[in-house]
Amino acid sequence: MATHDYTSRIVWTGNTGEGTRSYRGYARTWEIAVPGKPVVECSNDPLLGGDPGKMNPEDLLLSALSACHMLWYLHYASEAGIVVTAYEDCPVGAGEIGPGGAGRFTAVELRPVIALAPGADLAVAEAIHHRIHAVCFIARSVAFPVTYAPRFEVGR
Known part of the structure; x- marks a missing residue:
């Protein structure tokens, strides 16, 4: 089996001058910096006080x-x-949050709207979704069910 690595650089940007001296004294912000790509500014979930304008x-x-x-x-x-x-x-x-505040995803439903050229075989278009979980790197890596609720628009 062939292997390969992915790299990323996570840089905490939330030091407001005192580091983590107190729980409320620092921001939960960071940047994702992958060489050669735009930096993505992130924060934690807004439910936990994060910045809703940033990815979590x-x-x-x-x-x-x-x-x-x-x-x-x-x-x-x-x-x-x-x-x-x-x-x-x-x-x-x-998602769910358990005792002590630990959370996890319990399920994901993908809801794609897919425009197809006229004459597309809708049965084939639908069947494709059910093949993907076996090959998608991310789907094969998660520990929760992923379901699909596609909607097709023909002729758009």
Whole structure:
């Protein structure tokens, strides 16, 4: 089996001058800095006092899962002769917070709206979704169920 590495650089930007001297004395902000790519400013979940204008780990995981699914969908659609002209997803992740504040995702539903060229076989277009979980790097790495509720628009 071939292996490869992914790298990232996480830089905490939340030192307000006192470090972590007190729990409320520092910001939960950081940057994701991958060489050669734009820096992404992040914060923790707004439910935990984070900046709602910045990406948080939950946003990033949900987005990565959706994007991975989309890329595989486009690949398989192309192979199957299904012409996709637009793809947009608004996934929903369900989470829970347990005793002590520890949280986790319990499920994700992907809800893509996929525009198809006229004449597309909708049964084939639908079936593609069910092949992706076996190959998507992100979907294969998560410990919660991922379901699909696609909607197709033909001729758009």
